[in-house]
Amino acid sequence: MSQSVTPVRTNQCALIRATANSPVHQFLRRFFRQKLAIAASAVLVALFLLTIIGPAISPYDPVKPDYNSLLQPPSARNLLGTDEFGRDILSRIIYGTRISITVSLSSVFIGSVIGTVVGLTAGYYGGSYDSFVMRTCDIMFAFPGILQAIAIIAILGPGLHNVIVAVAIYTVPQFIRIIRGSTLALKNMMYIEAARAVGIPDRLIIWKHIFPGTFSIALVYFTMRIGTAILIAASLSFLGLGAQPPLPEWGAMLSSGREYLMSAPHVALFPGLAILITCLAFNLFGDGLRDALDRKIVD
Template sequence: MAEVQAEQNVSTKLPVSDQTNKKTPLSEFWKKFKKQRLAMVSGVFILLLFIVAVTGPFIAPYSSEEPDYDHVLEGPSFEHLAGTDAYGRDIFSRILEGTKISLFVGLVSVFLGAVCGTFLGLISGYYGKWLDSIIMRFCDILFAFPGILLAIGIIAILGPGLENVVIAIAIFSVPIFARIVRSSTLSVKSTVYVEATKSIGAKHRRIIWKHIFPGTVSSIIVYFTMRIGSAILIAASLSFLGLGAQPPTPEWGAMLSSGRDYLNTAPHVTFFPGMAIFVTVLAFNLLGDGLRDALDPKIKD
């Protein structure tokens, strides 16, 4: 009895000591990610952007749409930190409120594209054969068009507006996610544990969503993050061309478009919205790079 009790004491103590030294996937991710200084800074900046998107209408010093013809095209000052536009509207307030629009378009459009693309990629990679050929040829057709031209074509059919911009960006995001998920699915599909699951008669749906899909999540997260920056840039481009947000909506691309006639006399009208687009897109790209390095198992410390 004494020996049994001693063995039990040892067995109860060992897991406690092992748990303190055990490396979980989350701890491993954080250990790698916190070494990515630029990604960390970008993450903090993006977090601030989301806070601004929620609180923008409340912290903006002026109305984003109400004109003030007594302060037309004024340069940056203590009263108007980023100056005013051709209607006397405070540019800083419009940028704050435009943050919500840009993030909304970027997140929703990429999310819709990711959901559809992930579904198609899983089906294509798992079932293969003629179904794989049909899905991949459909993706090839979409790949034949440059992203911005495809978006312009879709907007030309659906009509201008932010809702249609979201649809356009989502459509040309689908084939990229489908390709990425299909590649990951083919890799995970050939692993031993998936083959063992098939051998015991598990249903295809269970195999796909319980065993294969988790192996594709890291790739989806990385590209999802980087794609948001591209979506914001393309949405701003469409608004700049008059196909996206319509005046007086304080969208960054539309603000650039309205200020292009004053580049020589009032460059601040385009400078500050342009910097907002540049910094935001750069932050998402740097965060995506950091996530890729942290989630890639091939990259060692």
């Protein structure tokens, strides 16, 4: 009886050790050691919940004016006060969460997909195609991102959809450079040479062998670019080129509140804090994700 139990216990111990040494377990162990990244994750979870259930828990209509409550300070009735039209600032920030998160995720996703495809192919094939792609990126890098976005909006016209296009175009060369660099490092590896030797098509080598090696870098950069996208989208709305009134977008709220900095500073303070906290949370989460995925860090 004891002889039959021993192999079972041995197999169970081996399974436990294998699970403890799995890449997923190592990633989680490294990530949960970082307190700032965990705090940022909690903030991001709360923000994503607001994008889903925000309208259901919003205390007031975000666009309906109340001319009997103009520029009221924070109180029990309006926790964050009211704006110049008597609209509840808390309700507008809650609704603005959905707008800012949706715009930033959409723009970064579009830019990352295009940048990843171009970066993979440019790094793998090289030659004149690679030179053309990189010189184009150099031209785009020569101009500040906000100026590129303003130029694109000036051509397409103001509006949230055009903001998504502008931020996506700004994001593309960033991903091209990151993915191309990783592709150049991977394409001369022995397993890639072996795949070419046995006649595997280039498209399969790129997507099944090279792309998985660049995924972790792309994921980290994707996360950190969301904060930048939120900031650029808010800047465009602040300048009147993004969301148009009465849409409750954080940048537009900040723009309208700047006229009341002396008499009612809360009108600009709380949208500004929403932008700051959200961008900081995405950046801290991205830093934690990068450290957790870095295999050079010893547990």
